[in-house]
Amino acid sequence: MNLNLLGFLIFSLGFLTRVQTKTSSQDVSALNVMFTSLNNPSSQLNGWKANGGDPCGESWEGVKCSGSSVTEIKLSGYGLSGSLGYQLSNLKSVTTFDMSKNNLQNDVPYQLPPNLDYLDLSNNQFSGTIPYSISQMKGITYVNLAHNQLNGQLTDMFQNLKKLKQLDVSNNKLSGELPRSMESLSSLDTLYLQNNQLSGKINVLAGLPLKDLNVENNEFNGWIPDELKDIDNLQTGGNSWSSGPAPPPPPGVKPKKKPQQEGGGGTNFSHWIIIALVILASLVAVALLVTVIFSRKRRFAPTSHFFDEEKGGRMFTPRASQELSTDSRTALRSDFKENEPLYSPGSIDTKTLQKSPSSGYKPPSFDLAQSLNDNEFASRLNAKRSTSARAAVPFTLTELRTATDDFSPSQLVGEGSLGRLYKAKYPDGKVLAVKKIDSSLFEGTRPEEFSDIVNNISKVHHPNIAELVGYCSEQGHNILVYEYCRNGSLHDFLHVSDDYSKPLTWNTRVRIALGVSRAVEYLHEICSPSFVHKNIKSSNILLDLDLNPHLGDYGLANFHLRTSQNLGAGYNAPECTTPSAYTMKSDVYSFGVVMLELLTGRKPLDNSKPTSEQCLVRWATPQLHDLEALDEMVDPALRGLYPPKSVSRFADVIALCVQTEPEFRPPMSEIVQALIRLAERPSMKEDFGHSRRTEDSDY
Structure with missing residues (x-):
């Protein structure tokens, strides 16, 4: 009897161990797709399967795990062919990904594992461009893409890579100038760019802590900065460097200095001490002056708990306000290259769950029932970002009433079929968006329905x-609290003119379309269960300070079944005669209407236009493939400053989205890829100043 019990316990323990080590379904699915894309190399990859399996429990070749999550994939030199598949973004725990020294082809997937520390895809046959998803990997320290056939330019993708120590993109076919964002690589000590077709100057590298730099056999010109000449291992041959002494820096611009090494001269140290003391004295004087002015203003200012951060109009960035203030092509190009990267971390998701950091919050100076202290508020905003399983946090009705001035009309941001959106403002300038859902929508529903919505x-x-x-x-109120986007909605930018608004550049319009398409792709194809948005329109696309788009009103589709209206007029797909008829393809149609707004600057329905032009889709669709008509359709606010072929391809994507038959509309993932190809065209980066009326030969 005891032996039987012992045997049962041993069997149970083994069974539980197998259950506990079973690999997460997302990781299994990603590796299944990867195995299939690698042409099912069962002879090289022991244990791998095209369907199912347990990579962690069965010790698949080259795979390491922690618990039920895959953490490392090392398959260097296995003679693998094919490609890497399309589900790598599901591998959220993978920190090491080494597929070097194989025969892999096609483009490097833009949806790489999002939390990598180590990436090595060198010595393959990859083509296409460097995936922009790398720009979101804030913890990555090593990137090696050398010895492939990568082409195109290095885009402005380095702003967030503060921990990157080694970057090797040598022996490819890369061209163009080094992007300014390389100045942000504050930890980079090894950089290999040799044997490409890169051009321009290398001044952006002057301030980096490099110890090993190879830029041989490119098309660089100008002078090698003095700061780089002290690098331990510097190789610069095979370029078109200028001869003679380098010119002095422009007036008012001091040469960049690398951090002073130990053992620096005492003269320099004393020099910097004097400068520091002068700066400190200046800062003290400015602080005293600001204090005096502020105290005088407060003495006479009306009492208010809120700091109006938007007094005088919306806040705008140079990318919306500078380019079109002049017809100068030079000014436009300068702004595009220096201030307006085609991509930005906020606009490219690469199917990852990247979040932007949130600042802390200080409690109001007045008594607020159940108010938050500094740590509580900061933890509320940051707790959601610290783990993969995050939940929204509760706010009290009292604090929201206080922050919105009791839901005052003066704090009303907008109103739709689901309720009203208010601005919640705190004394230190922190602003949140508060969506107060119409209570009538909850009549006859389960009490826990709102909790289900919040959880989803x-x-x-x-x-x-x-x-x-x-x-x-x-107290019968159901409220959702969102982060606030200070530049309002896309609808406001396109259709509401005021003294402060400036037209969006073509570059920014493409970036907005790409960002929104990625958001919808995420809802449709990445979320499980998936979301049908059912309310995609320009007023639900919010723009932050950098004019990056943020799609709102998601996850509320069930409410549209209870309202007399669904989308704003002009966004409904033809098949959507009732709210219940909406599908993902209906979302694609609505997105196409938003793209038409970006292209033309017109509203979806405008009764002020002639009868034949009042419905935007009906008016625009027959002209989308007519180059001459298309030129007349483009938003006049652009003043002709756009690449014509880019506009034409943008129109091609629109035509696919707004087709009458839903089955002919592509899935959102294909739209994302089309917009990526459009955005990566060299003409988008080099010749934004041209219009069809001035020059068409380069397109």
Whole structure:
């Protein structure tokens, strides 16, 4: 009897161990797709399967795990062919990904594992461009893409890579100038750029802590900065360097200095001490002056708990306000290259769950029932970002009433079929967006329905989707609290003119379309279960200070079944005669209408236009493939400053989206790829100043 019991316990323990080590379904699916894309190399990859399996429990070749999550994939030199598949973004725990020294082909997938520390795809046959998803890997320290056939330019993708120590893109076919964002690589000590077709100057590297730099056999010109000449291992041959002494820096610009090494001269040290003392004295004087002015203003200012951060109009960035203030092509190009990268971390998700950091919050100086202290508020905003399983946090009705001035009309941001959106403002300038859902929508529903909605929405995290901060469900009020986008909605930018608005550049319009398409792709194809948005329109696309788009009103589709209206007029797909008829293809149609707004600057329905032009889709669709007509359709606010072929391809994507038959509309993932190809064209980066009326030969 005891032996039987012992045997049963041993069997149970083994069974439980197998259950506990079973690999997460997302990781299994990603590796299944990867195995299939690698042409099912069962002879090289022991244990791998095209369907199912347990990579962690069965010790698949080259795979290491921690618990039920895959953490390392090392398959260097296995003679693998094919490609890497399309589900690598599901491998959220993978920190090491080494596929070097194989025969892999096609483009490097833009959706790489999002949390990599080590990436090695060298010595393959990859073509296409360097995937922009790398720009979101804030913890990555090593990137090796050498010895492939990568082409195109290095885009402005390095702003967030503060920990990157080694970058090797040598022996490819890369061209163009080094992007200014390389100045942000504050930890980079090894950089290999040799044997490409890179051009321009290398001044952006002057301030980096490099110890090993190879730029041989490119098309660089100008002078090698003095700061780089002290590098331990510097190789610069095979370029077109200028001879003679380098010119002095422009007036008012001091040469860049690398951090002073130990043992520096005492003269320099004393020099910097004097400068520091002068700066400190200046800062003290300025601080005293500001204090005096502020105290005088407060003495006479009306009492208010809120700091109006938007007094005088919306806040704008140079990328919306500078380019079109002049017809100068030179000014436009300068602004595009220096201030307006085609991509930005906020607009490219690469199907990852990247979040932007949130600042802390200081409690109001007045008594607020159940108010938050500094740590509580900061933890509310940051707790959601610290783990993969994050939940929205509760806000009290009292604090939201205080922050919105009791839901005052003066704090009303907008109103739709689901309720009203208010601005919640705190004394230190922190602003949140508060969506107060119409209570009538909850009549006859289960009491826990709002909790279900909050749980579903709180699982959605994407840089192009408005981030849910918290919620409130008290006294019959059901409220959602979001991060606030200070530049308002896309609708306002395109259709509401005021003294402060400036037209969006073509570059920014493409970037907005790409960001929104990625957001919808995430809802449709990445979320599980998937979301049909049912309310995609320009007023639900919010723009932050950098004019990056954030799609709002997601996860509320069920409410549209209870309202007399669904989308704003002009966004409905033809098949959507009732709210219940909406599908993902209906979302694609609505997105196409938004793209038409970006292209033409017109509203979806405009009764002020002639009868034949009042419905935007009906008016525009027959002209989308007519180059001459298309030129006349482009938003006049652009003043002809756009690449004509880019506009034509943008119109091609629109035509696919707004087709009458839903089955002919492509899935959102294909739209994303089309916009990526459009955005990566060299003409988008080099010749934004041209219009069809001035020059068409380069397109």
